Amino acid sequence: MVQAAPPAPVPSSAPGADRVRTDRTEPPERLREKRRADRRRRLTVLAFLSPWIIGFLVFTLYPIVNSLYWSFTVKRYGTPARWVGLANYELLFTNDDLLTSLGNTAYLAIFGMPVRIGIALLAASLLVRPRRGNGVYRVMFYVPSIVPAVASGALFFFLLKEGGPLSGLFNLFGAEAPLWFQDPRWAKPALIMVGTWALGDLMLILLAGLVDIPTSLYEAAELDGAGRWARFRHVTLPMISPVIFFVVLTGLIGVLQSFDQAYVFSQGAREGRLTGEPGGSLLTYAMLQLRLFQDGRIGFASAMAWVMFLITFVITMIMLATRRRWVHTANEEWA
Amino acid sequence: MSRSRRLLGVVGRHSVLIGLAVIFALPFFFMLLQSVTPIAEAKTSVLWPSSFDLGNYAEVFDRVPLARYIRNTLLVCALVVTGTIVSCVPVAYAFSHLRWRGRGVVFVLVLSTMMLPFQVLFVSQYEIFSNLGWLNTILPLVVPSFFADAFSIFLLRQFFLTLPAETLDAARADGASEFQVLTRIVVPMAKPGIMAVAIFQFLFAWSDFFGPNIYLSDEENLTLAVGLVRLNTAAARLGESNLTMAASVIFVMPLIVVFFFAQKVFIEGVTLTGTKG
Numbered sequence: 229m230v231q232a233a234p235p236a237p238v239p240s241s242a243p244g245a246d247r248v249r250t251d252r253t254e255p256p257e258r259l260r261e262k263r264r265a266d267r268r269r270r271l272t273v274l275a276f277l278s279p280w281i282i283g284f285l286v287f288t289l290y291p292i293v294n295s296l297y298w299s300f301t302v303k304r305y306g307t308p309a310r311w312v313g314l315a316n317y318e319l320l321f322t323n324d325d326l327l328t329s330l331g332n333t334a335y336l337a338i339f340g341m342p343v344r345i346g347i348a349l350l351a352a353s354l355l356v357r358p359r360r361g362n363g364v365y366r367v368m369f370y371v372p373s374i375v376p377a378v379a380s381g382a383l384f385f386f387l388l389k390e391g392g393p394l395s396g397l398f399n400l401f402g403a404e405a406p407l408w409f410q411d412p413r414w415a416k417p418a419l420i421m422v423g424t425w426a427l428g429d430l431m432l433i434l435l436a437g438l439v440d441i442p443t444s445l446y447e448a449a450e451l452d453g454a455g456r457w458a459r460f461r462h463v464t465l466p467m468i469s470p471v472i473f474f475v476v477l478t479g480l481i482g483v484l485q486s487f488d489q490a491y492v493f494s495q496g497a498r499e500g501r502l503t504g505e506p507g508g509s510l511l512t513y514a515m516l517q518l519r520l521f522q523d524g525r526i527g528f529a530s531a532m533a534w535v536m537f538l539i540t541f542v543i544t545m546i547m548l549a550t551r552r553r554w555v556h557t558a559n560e561e562w563a
Numbered sequence: 564m565s566r567s568r569r570l571l572g573v574v575g576r577h578s579v580l581i582g583l584a585v586i587f588a589l590p591f592f593f594m595l596l597q598s599v600t601p602i603a604e605a606k607t608s609v610l611w612p613s614s615f616d617l618g619n620y621a622e623v624f625d626r627v628p629l630a631r632y633i634r635n636t637l638l639v640c641a642l643v644v645t646g647t648i649v650s651c652v653p654v655a656y657a658f659s660h661l662r663w664r665g666r667g668v669v670f671v672l673v674l675s676t677m678m679l680p681f682q683v684l685f686v687s688q689y690e691i692f693s694n695l696g697w698l699n700t701i702l703p704l705v706v707p708s709f710f711a712d713a714f715s716i717f718l719l720r721q722f723f724l725t726l727p728a729e730t731l732d733a734a735r736a737d738g739a740s741e742f743q744v745l746t747r748i749v750v751p752m753a754k755p756g757i758m759a760v761a762i763f764q765f766l767f768a769w770s771d772f773f774g775p776n777i778y779l780s781d782e783e784n785l786t787l788a789v790g791l792v793r794l795n796t797a798a799a800r801l802g803e804s805n806l807t808m809a810a811s812v813i814f815v816m817p818l819i820v821v822f823f824f825a826q827k828v829f830i831e832g833v834t835l836t837g838t839k840g
Contacts, residue, residue, distance in 0.1 A: 283710025295686050298686070492792055
């Protein structure tokens, strides 16, 4: 409600006290003025909110309703949608490409995230206590994460290519580098490598969490004779677990929507339709959705988008429901 | 014993840090090196070129309309930043310093739109822009930013909430309208926060590939991100990674420069929100 001045007190014995109180106590011209002021305030709020209201209606709500409807139809741009019920969703779970893309995305989440989080945690824990030179290291670890995904994709495409710098380094040690972009077994590890290079954001978030751990806990552990590993295992990990929970959750959602670097790699490996070369090994969920859109299969693409939302939603719910199991809280009552 | 163990710890810590730092810096090193490697050697697998050739930078401007890409990208960035600030500042003000019924509920609605994957929205947005005849123009990339995105509203609100309400009330008591309070008091006081949002939006618009990739098609309309991907694909066929790397340096350098000027904003922003925008 738009703020209103408190009504003037009215003696309960006054005639008409059961009616709207201000009617009696204020002269009509003041009352009118107040109403006008109220309306003006309401209009001010509306005017200030209007960019968001219009944007929400046009660019969010309308598209949501549309794509939800289209997901139950066969739809191409420029033609009316034809209702097919759940057919798109049924097709989704029997479609080979879709299962491949889900598999690839799960692979990237299961193998990529622990590597990323592990190395980010290692870097952060080495930088948590104030030491000279920390600033330089922090900048060096962070800068790769401001490189746009397509640029780091192009960069690693060059670094890892046959005869590129990395294979040169392999040769120095008398080893043979894998053919990252021809061998379906090695394409996803290459993708994980780029993602790991860009772990700066993650490191900063973990660092902020580590800084908050009271040093007294470490001192107490040390007095108890806990070594480096024991302190990490029994102090750092439990104390940092809420932050890890957060980065795992946002990381999972991010993997589901990611495709920039996979796009650069696979188009470099073989230009053309988004098939996730080599051999479908880079076909991520978001890439397949984009392909369906580009092929003009709008109903199917909409269904895929909503399944993506559903997966995000379910993952979030499962993680929140099981939060207590892997997030340490000082007092379980308050968890 | 304890001293030698501590020394071992210091040495161990530094060797891990230096090792990691080298691994993180090497890609940049090879990017710069390859960008000045003569074309003849770029096609072979030599690690260190016999001479440096800055001509790659000129060559890449000849090969693709890079000047156009830069111009388009800057235009998109400028409009996205302007649109975001102009639209999000009043909205964030209404969510922080105006009182109205339902404010809490509506704010939760704003935040919940951040949960929606972009994939759910763009399929239908594409049809809207197509009907408006905006395909192959930058309009679909910049017009939505004039209608307040949830992330920037959230960030600006956080900054606005730190401003003392008494100062604003004093101005109101002096007869200032809400618009005047916003433009004369809140905006000047919240400049660092507004700068932070502007920088995040710049970063996002400069780096974005998804939107430009689906909306722009003609060569001369592309942004740097899309141009780079196309160049990379073509260069992969021809083995001209020196050109891709020269273009990458041009693409990445401005961001690194911005980072060094606004380091504090970056680091605080990332830890504040957990994302980069």
